[in-house]
Amino acid sequence: MRGGQLGEFEELVLLSVAILSDDAYAITVFDDLKKQTGRKMILSSVHKTLLRLEDKAFLKSAMGKATASRGGRMKRLYTLTPAGLKVMTETRELRNSMWQQIPKINLLGHE
């Protein structure tokens, strides 16, 4: 996964962060993805991907509020960067474009 390409999971995480807006951190993304995809999630995978995306500058993070349920520890909140937004849209556009190129006949039953 070089700079301009997103892995499948990375894309999902980015989408989730975008959806959650101000409240995107490991647990919420974890829950959201679990709900959206119905897959069994591993917490560490989410952490890993979040860190990766931050390294690639698609996300940026800031420390957020501490709560009692976290034992008084702060959470790390992630938000989308312009670059992140860009790469998401590019991916989406690529998909759309390829979908449009499919001859109608192959889509029988799916239209």
Add this chain to the structure above:
Amino acid sequence: MSRSRLPTWIERFVSFFCREDLVDTLLGDLEELYDRRIGSVGKRKAMIFLVMDVLLFLRPFAIKRIFKNSNTTIMLSNYVKISFRKFRNQRASSLTKVLSISVGIVSVFFIALYIHHETSYDHFHSKRDRIYTLNTTITSPTGDLTFGLTATGVAPHLQSVSPEIEEAVRLNLAYGSHVFRNGEKRFIESENILFAEANFFKVFDFKIIDGQEQHALDAPLKVVLTERAAQKYFGSSRVSGETLMIDDHSFTVSAVIENIPKNSHLQFDFLLSLKTFLATRPNAPDNWTWMPMNAFLLVDERTDISRLEDKVNSIPAYQESSSAEGYSVSLEPFAGLHFSEIQRGKLEASGNKQNVYILAAVGAMILLLACFNYINLTTAIMSLQQKEVSIKKTIGASRSHVFQQFMVESFVASGLSAILSIGLILVLFPYYEILLGTTYGLTYLVNFVPLIILFVIPLLLACIGGIYPALKFAGISVVPAIHKKVLRNRLWDLRSLLLMFQFGVTSALIIGSIVIYGQLKYLKDQDLGFDLDRKVVIDFGPNSSIGNQFELLSAQFEEIPGVEGVSFSSHIPGEEPNGVTTVLRDPEGNERNGDINLTLVDHNFISKYGLEIVAGRDFRKGETDITSSLIVNESCARAYGFNNPEEIIGHSFQQWGGDGKVIGVVSDFNYLSLHEDVGLLSLKIWPDQFQKITVNLASNDVTDIITSLENKWNDLYPNIPFNYFFLDNSFREQYQADDVFMTIINLFSMVAIFIGLLGLVSFTSFWVDKKQREISIRKVLGARASELLWQFYRRFTAPVLFGFLVATPVAYYFGRTWINQFAYQFDLTVFIFVIPLILILTFVTVIIGAQTFRVIGDNPVSHLKEE
């Protein structure tokens, strides 16, 4: 801040292994989930999930970067990266360096293994430092003779007079061949049967795997087997209590011991109780001139050896002897027995300490060669790297950085060599074992102390080889190096010296190999004084009924087409004959008692072996010559004082097996290997003692003849195995150890040559590349190719030649010393030195020529354009 509800151990665990910047967030997330889960699935399940989650966090991305972030590590990985890059750019010389060193290490390793093997003989006997063997010396006017045997009564006598002797063990090697049988399994065994006294296991440590040590040898007709022997006859090692037939006597297997490793002076497959031997020779203890026993003493720790020696030296039976010869007994420590100077009568052939030293020297030289290659190549590349260093310094690298850079490069190269060496060793080890005949297996290597060599040498080399360039570069000043430096063209700089040394060593090794090869070939090609070829020997063991039918049998065999002659004897050339004391009157009429060899033969023996009678007559058919006529060889006659062989004819003799008169003298022939001079041999007819039949064949087309022989044999003696071999093969087996040594030396010489040439190739290649511009300029200015060739040639050949010249006298000296151990010596002619010279010069010329041609043919413009 409310208190965390996570168990403390989890917190500690995570803080321990997790990245600092992640720890807190992680713990917070975990706690949040845990908290939530308590509500939904209960505390128990929440805990389980928690632990699972924690475990799943043990992934690379989350682990503490202990090393990664320090400055040193970053620099180190940088240096390593650069090292690898340089490697790729300098592929030829780098490969050469690594290869040379690996080959050097592997060679040294195997040599070390060999040396370790040779010097570790008998180490497995825990009491070896307290064990001594007894040697007897006979002083007679014919000369002193020392051998490792004593009379039967010596050891028991010593034990009775010396309380310091804890145990005295007598061993006796059973001569000749014997028939062993268990049911259908029937084989002839020889030279691997020892008679041993009951306290054998109290002195020597051989591991018993079946049966009891206690009563293993305390009564006649008991035998101890090695695993190998047990498997051979019984198909299993758990055979104590079983019966084994030996020469048609019933023996009970009392114990089985582990197979005996190669590095043991005591080698046997069968251990028979000494009582069996003594039972058939009731007079032995009173016979002080018959020496059949290899005796070993186990002494008390606090023994004063010199006092014991005194007691040993003065055995009453010998003190009181009135004969002209003197007998004395002496002690020899068991620990160093493998390298003993005294070979005669010993149970196993001695190792050659000289060879061990030689190999050690060879190993050291090879290592030196490899080092020189390394240093040579490293310094050669230096000039190329000046630019790089200078640029780095300009950018701001400190001296220590540059230094470290080069040291790391050094270590990387050494590291790669070490890895390659390990690989090579693992692959080559089985072949090494085959060569030496050992069966240690790879596990042996793990305990092996010299394994340290594998690590120490690369490290040392890295340091030594790397220091010079590293220091030099660190100290280089920046500006002058960016412009091209003028290369020094002196004939005698460091590199030339190294080359000289390298080829000196290589020359010495080649010369050494030739000398050794020449000497051994000389030994094998020598005229032995008898016919070795086209003889098949049938070994039927001690069987007096067959022996006594020798005339009938000979007639039968002679009928077979292709058989040119048949003779019977107790021993064949290549085997040590019986040793017997023989009394003869010398020319002055004094009785001389000498210890000489005796072989029992039939009347055909001398003629069928192509021997010459120089005085008197050969044996005649009929009764008269049986046991009462003796034929001796020239050396024997001389030893008894008869310089003219004619004179000994008619003198009477007294000897085991019959007294009588000397009827003839036969020419000297080498019945044993040429390591020694011809021994003192006597021949007598005594059919009872015959064990071997020699069949002379008309041609080399043997298969049919052997089948016929076998068929005839089986018709006559269906119960006796037809055991045959070729005389030339068995005779040459005596040179086996030498052959092994020669193979090893040849191998290592080739290794040394290889390393030397490899170094030369890379070096010249590199050098010529560097000089491209110079060559091109000269071409443009009108120099002819031949002049340029000559110039390069001269530069490299000079050190090589000088190396050779220096090596020659040194090699000559050592060669001579080595050859002196042999009674028959190969002539060291000039020829020996000429061959290596030609060889080396050819190689060098070809290499230099090839490299130079490469560049000379080029269009000068292409090189000059570079600017």
